[in-house]
Amino acid sequence: MINKVHRLRLIISLAAFSLLMGCSSNxxxxxxxxxxxxxxxxxxxxxxxxxxxxxxxxxxxxxxxxxxxxxxxxxxxxxxxxxxxxxxxxxxxxxxxxxxxxxxxxxxxxxxxxxxxxxxxxxxxxxxxxxxxxxxxxxxxxxxxxxxxxxxxxxxxxxxSIALFYNKKMFETKGIPLPSKNPEEPLTWEQVLDAAKKLTDSSKGIYGIDPAQGFQNAGATAYFKYPIIWQFGGEVMNADGTTSKGELDSPATKKALQFYADLYNKDKVSALEYPPDPFPNGKLAMTVDGSWSLSHYASDFPDFKLGEDYDIAPLPKGTRQAVANGxxxxxxxxxxxxxxxxxxxxxxxxxxxxxxxxxxxxxxxxxRYSVAKEIAELNDYPKNIFVVQNQKFGRSRPITPIFPQMSDAVNKVFEEVTIGKRDIDTSVADAIKKIDEAYAGLQAQIK
Incomplete structure (x- = not known):
């Protein structure tokens, strides 16, 4: 949820934006x-x-x-x-x-x-x-x-970029085939779920998958959770960035939301809270994390070694591959x-x-392609996974002048249907209404 500091910052930012709109030109x-x-x-x-x-x-x-x-x-x-x-x-x-x-x-x-x-x-x-x-x-x-x-x-x-980090030793102990390291050969989400069920041991506080870095602010939701919607064939907003109607309420998007919520509530392979650093500490078998975590694990968990204890695979897919860029x-x-x-x-x-x-x-x-080609480590595992995903499957988060309001509304949907177990249709409808009202309000300011 959005904390008080973030909310205050957003209010100040929007107030300045209103002043800005008043003196803007096309x-x-x-x-x-x-x-x-x-x-x-x-x-x-x-x-x-x-x-x-x-x-x-x-x-x-x-x-x-x-x-x-x-x-x-x-x-x-x-x-x-x-x-x-x-x-x-x-x-x-x-x-x-x-x-x-x-x-x-x-x-x-x-x-x-x-x-x-x-x-x-x-x-x-x-x-x-x-x-x-x-x-x-x-x-x-x-x-x-x-x-x-x-x-x-x-x-x-x-x-x-983000990818699927997995505990190699846990996979081997359970006899689960290791994911491919080919950036264009991801596991499906159904395969991830099947593995997560085998890897979860709640009595020991071990969970199979953190699919999107838990529940953070709306910005993190956009970066980590929108790809899940895209991977299932859904969308967040229309191409013009004017409304979410017809996209956020599409069957594909709702399927993605239901799958995400089920990881926590039905399949129970994900937890709402984890202890500090659950992945390197052996409490989390799989996690969707960023390229920046490679240096974090190397410096802070030197005994948790890439290639021995954990490995990296491309983000899972539903009907297609997708990762957020920008x-x-x-x-x-x-x-x-x-x-x-x-x-x-x-x-x-x-x-x-x-x-x-x-x-x-x-x-x-x-x-730039030219720069990436010249840096050897970006063309080899594991960095090549992040590079190729961005180059071939990268997608921009919705291009819209009401991104903060839209992102807050979608973030709330993920929270409501997962933490609050709210009806998806009702939650999505409320989000679309808020997004449409935000866009209408912006247009009224411009006029």
Missing amino acids: HNQSKVPAEGADKLATEDGVTLTFWRNSGNDAENAAYEKLVAQFNMNNPTITIEMNPIPYSDYDTKLRTSIASGNPPDIMTIDAPSMASYAEAGALKPLTGFFKSDGNLEDIPTATLSAYTYKNDIFMAPLTES SWSLAISSKSKHAEAAWKFVNFVTGYEGQKAYVAMTKDIPV
Whole structure:
């Protein structure tokens, strides 16, 4: 459930967004001219402000290195970077936009892109990308996460991904065939359920599967649980991001929701609560987790070894494979007076050279095909599972300007049908009503 701090943050963010909407203009009014990249000669001697969410030590160091390198190689353009703590970032950014004093360049998380673009706060980057952004080097599915109303609004840098982590020794003890390590040969959810039943021993506090990192905030729900809906052939919203009617209430989506709830309530192979670190501590046989956990297990659980104690397989599928894509990316303010110079920096950071330098320090998954091909560990097990899933089966979370409200409503459905054992039809209908009301309210603001 959403805690009080998150709710307060959301209220503040939406209040700033309302102010922003009041002073916005249509995003199509600020299209990049085809010859935009040739105007850099007129941008000599400019200083550009760059706001970003402050990350971990490796991410911070990587950005510092890239900014220093760009400033050194471009003496007529100065980038002034301002890292802001994650907890304050969105509120401060929306407030700066609403007050008419935004940074020239900013980082924005993929699901938030549409709300900023709808408000006219972002410069469309389509013309820039077509000019020298090397579009063919980025998976089409990845670009879709940064595209709104046929315009690209952000330049992606890295991806993260999730996969099925399983306790190899537990599988072997029970005589269960080990999952394939081929990124394109996942287990079905029915196979996962069958294995989970054999692996669960509630008397010892051992459960078969944590399918989506339990019950966290709405953002985590979107990243971990939407793929389950997609894998069963369902959808969360329509392609326009205007309503969930006909999608969230489809038979395929309801089947996914029922399967998820049954893991806890009928099959009892999942638990609502686990002790700390249940997977490396032997209390959880399978878990859907992220690529970032590899370093966590290696550093904090050195005796729990990849290849000996646990292994990784692609995410399970129902009727199809799917994984959520989209991460923090770079955007340019529609109010920047030096968009061409800003693009030069953005293109440097997210292009081949910048991206390669960044992921060498952070160990993240690069967006560009060319960079991923050059990093040996990304082409070998287990990292290749995360890379191939993103490149071939990645899907953007719904591109909609009401993403927070939509995500909260869908998160509540998962909680209600699983924890509260509420009727799925009733819960879904209530969610669709809330989503439609949120979209209608936004349209009324715009008018």
